[in-house]
Amino acid sequence: MNKLSPSSITQAHTLIKPHIHRTPVLTNQTLNRLASTPQPASADQEPEVEPAHPRFRFFFKCENLQRIGAFKARGAFHALLRLIEERGEDEVRKRGVVTHSSGNHAQALALAAHTLNIPAYIVMPSISTVSKIEGTRAYGAKILFSGSTSTEREAVVADVQNETGAILIPPYDDANIILGQGTTGLELEEQYIELVRQEPGLSAHASPSLDAVITPVGGGGLNSGVATFFSDKRTTVFGAEPSYQGADDCRRGLERGERVEAVKSLTVADGLRTPVGVLNWGVISDKSKVGGVFAVTEEQIAAAMRLVLERMKVVVEPSAVVGLAVCLFNEEFRRLVEREGGEEGWDVGIVFSGGNTTVEAIGKLFS
């Protein structure tokens, strides 16, 4: 097993580079200005408390423009390439790989397996939308249907493994997946330095470095990977979650000092409905690696999504904007940035994790 270290992420990047996009990093003056303006006092705030006045300069890592429309392509390619290195191409090709997912990991593994000519079995809940099923099938994966509970899904995975010998590639609770997702942080830092070198006005710092990076936390693959990459640097990594129906399991777990093992939330951020994984929790609960996890409401997610679509003109899925929503609306986080960043403010990398939504879903969210 690979160690969760920055150098393993550099190695992972070399390995997956031919297969993934180096997605762009965008900046946006309007969003910087909005986030750097104190929020209007809301009804639930104590009237004597002044709203925070943080200064933000954002650097958006657009994994919505990644292959299959989400960062998950990184982890899937990395896990499969490592598996082939370890077990040999013949064995992996003979046995194939299997996973259960109704979302972006399914398509990511299907793409990686198709590219590397390995059979893939994807277990999906039979209630999945037709477009997701077709999207996964389009990469040549075999789809198997299950019920929607994790017990039902795992039973079908076990059946596939018994019949075919297929090797499980889990969606997030896996070192090679974490290291693959961590390459997002590596590119973000490289691209930040390139951008600021070209246009020094983008940073207010004399010697530019990212003060913070914030990513969504679902199973925690992306956040723990990015935190691993920055673990030997001065950049602080934060996580963001939806608060709806307890989807902020990671934030709550940190509060009580113990991982929350189950979540049942129908938050609009559908990529973030899962509890954080065991390995992921190990990284995220390490105070030297992750500075904190903050939560936002469904309304705040929708408001952030509107800004990204209407002002930045890029399509993101709701899960992708929870980090931006924290910067715009979470007063606890905004006070932290005001306190730590002062007049100069912070250069903040925000990972847009994916863009797999539909025009109908956008319409429904704002109807």
Added chain:
Amino acid sequence: MNKLSPSSITQAHTLIKPHIHRTPVLTNQTLNRLASTPQPASADQEPEVEPAHPRFRFFFKCENLQRIGAFKARGAFHALLRLIEERGEDEVRKRGVVTHSSGNHAQALALAAHTLNIPAYIVMPSISTVSKIEGTRAYGAKILFSGSTSTEREAVVADVQNETGAILIPPYDDANIILGQGTTGLELEEQYIELVRQEPGLSAHASPSLDAVITPVGGGGLNSGVATFFSDKRTTVFGAEPSYQGADDCRRGLERGERVEAVKSLTVADGLRTPVGVLNWGVISDKSKVGGVFAVTEEQIAAAMRLVLERMKVVVEPSAVVGLAVCLFNEEFRRLVEREGGEEGWDVGIVFSGGNTTVEAIGKLFS
């Protein structure tokens, strides 16, 4: 007055460069594949006619990512900078500039005037949406309201001119506006060459050059400007219009050999509801400059918009995708590309003209 020539566009580009974005040119394998697949036969086709089988490689010039969200920033900066050159800064600053527009030209002129410290008066129909009025006012322009007919608008413009001496900067029927919009073509060609040099697989040609460029046609500023730029090159420029309620005035005018002077259409492509201007018609009706204008239905515009949002993950307004819709769905155009491009196919530049829409408008279009 400046001549409508390619070298005037090069000069225009030098002048406006500090003020505009060099917007990205994107490629997309999925859209290339979809457009290069014969369409399923539809009910209104003659059954014995085989659907066309053109081969497309698209290069999308993303003016939806331009300042104020549309190419109009180019023309507005160019017209205002030329006016200052010709009349002197003092006179223009004393008199100010005026235009009537409910759309992107209003915001573009407001931005240019604000940047160059010139007073701007914008006449908008009083029924304009609040967001458009606020967007224009945010740049410091004075808004004056009028009725929605052109007679009512022109009366208010005349009043402003009488009172203030403000100089009219028309939205499209003006040589300096046309030359400014033409800089879109100049950048598109430069960026196409850069892209293909970096990744030769993007073109199928031994010595890469764009076979065609297609842009929307409303008033015709963009199309006539781009056609002027390419007038001494082998690239053929085409136009695209909505057919709904006669919004394809330019196509119909070419058919009957005479400019159509009035249009009354409520096509969803709201930037393309105007008839083509006189100067613009002079360029577009010149067979040596524009190879033809093709029309698409409202359904085809929506289908193209869905593909751009869901597959490319960029936000475009309906007017922006008529060119792509022609390539995907117009059998007359597709037969032309099959015939002219043969097995090798065509490298086609598509201008996405703007991205100023709202999440509510997207929702309504697909509800």
